[in-house]
Amino acid sequence: MPDLLELPRLDVGATVDADLLVLDVNRRDHQNGAYTVLTLGNATGRLQSAPFWSNRETEVAGIAKGSVVHVVGKVSSFRDAKQVEVKDIRPLLADTVDWSSLLPSVGNVQPYWERLDALRTGITAPRLRAVLDLFYLDDEFRQRFEQCPAATAGHHAELGGLLRHTWEVAYLGRSIAKVYRRADADLVVAGAMLHDIGKLESYRWSGAFEITEAGSLIGHVALGMLMLERRLQETEPAPCTPTERLILQHLIASHHGRLEHGATAVPMTLEAEILHFADNTSAKAESMTTALGSDELFQGDALVSARGHWTLDNRKVFRGSSDWGR
Numbered sequence: 298m299p300d301l302l303e304l305p306r307l308d309v310g311a312t313v314d315a316d317l318l319v320l321d322v323n324r325r326d327h328q329n330g331a332y333t334v335l336t337l338g339n340a341t342g343r344l345q346s347a348p349f350w351s352n353r354e355t356e357v358a359g360i361a362k363g364s365v366v367h368v369v370g371k372v373s374s375f376r377d378a379k380q381v382e383v384k385d386i387r388p389l390l391a392d393t394v395d396w397s398s399l400l401p402s403v404g405n406v407q408p409y410w411e412r413l414d415a416l417r418t419g420i421t422a423p424r425l426r427a428v429l430d431l432f433y434l435d436d437e438f439r440q441r442f443e444q445c446p447a448a449t450a451g452h453h454a455e456l457g458g459l460l461r462h463t464w465e466v467a468y469l470g471r472s473i474a475k476v477y478r479r480a481d482a483d484l485v486v487a488g489a490m491l492h493d494i495g496k497l498e499s500y501r502w503s504g505a506f507e508i509t510e511a512g513s514l515i516g517h518v519a520l521g522m523l524m525l526e527r528r529l530q531e532t533e534p535a536p537c538t539p540t541e542r543l544i545l546q547h548l549i550a551s552h553h554g555r556l557e558h559g560a561t562a563v564p565m566t567l568e569a570e571i572l573h574f575a576d577n578t579s580a581k582a583e584s585m586t587t588a589l590g591s592d593e594l595f596q597g598d599a600l601v602s603a604r605g606h607w608t609l610d611n612r613k614v615f616r617g618s619s620d621w622g623r
Contacts, residue, residue: 301398305342305592311372313381315339316389318399318505319364322357333357337368337381339399345593347373347382356386363505365389365399377596391504400506403457406443413464416471417490420483427536428545429490431528441497449506451608452583459496462579463489470575480567488548488572495521495549518561521549544568552576584608589616 302315320343321336332348335357349357360366369385403409417433420426432438447453447462455461467489474482498520499512511520529535529542537545547569553560554573564570588594588606595616596603605611 301339301341303341304337304339304344305590307344307372307379309372309374309379313368313370313372315368316394316399317366317368319360319362319366322360322362335360335383337366338401340397340401342401343593344372345378345380346370347375347380349383356383360386360388363507365391365394378593396504397456400502401455401458403455403461406457406460409457409460409464410439410443413460413467413490416464416467416486420486422483424537424541425483425487428525428529428541429487431532431536432494433490438497442494444502445497445500446502446506447493447496449500449508452580452587454506456502459493462583463493465579466492466572466575469578470571473571473575474568477567477571480571484544484548484568485571485575487545488552488568489575491521491525491545492549492552492572492576493517493521494524495519498524516559518549518553518559522546522561525549548572581609585614588614 302313307313317337317339319335320338323334323336325332325334330351331354332350333354334348335346337344337346365388367385367387367389368381368383370381370383372379373382374380414433417426417429420429443460444456445459446455447458453459453462467486470485470489471482474480474485495517496512499509499515499517501507501509515523525545529537535542544566547562547565550562551560551564551569552572554564554577556563564573584606588602588609591606594602594604594606594614600617601615602613605613
């Protein structure tokens, strides 16, 4: 996307004249009156607007999260954070814009498929491999899987994010299982490849990233368990035993680790425990990377962020580094 406006790299004083996605609408009260701040973004990143005070409220009336707007303005700075002072904002019809330029993306998905398929084809247990092949040899599944985000906001919230996150969890989980020899590394990889399949039914990404009705009412953990159950029931002869089916369902059910975090069961096997921590590591490491690269969190050249990031339990982050004498 050579002509795409790179929002994170814009300097103060730069002109903005572009189609942007409204990522958030924040209406606040202030002693000087109510105001509205928009978070605007495209495939390169995001940038907040300067406040629309009450005398400009009609300009943003009807603009909601997920709206696409054409923005004309200039980048300014307030308390060492960049913002865009909007001179003109105009809503656009969703079917008139190039969504690939507005939504964040991992880019070329082929390297992630090659790595994930290498882990899958390396599984030596034939029944375990057969269960995975019910999904991963299905062209329609692969097409949707390589497009789906891993979240609507937060870690891996990008086109192809689910594929990248799944490869990370599979690689991390397999590495941990290789250290703890009593763990079944093939089973951990299989669990990683199945743990988030429910997000295909929990999210939609044809426009802005959104949670579907099924995602809201049931959640991706339960949806993934149902997807696995349907595939197994449709397959004759069954590719695995009833006990093996329970083991795989448990990996999906418990990968969030705790009931209050969305798991339907706590990990009760070594492989489930490893899968949970591999999943959490992928999510938290990505969230930390995002926070460290966010100019919105830092004031000037400060090494410690001015505020915490919501994906990291509102922890502040530290940008200090060293070459350690390299």
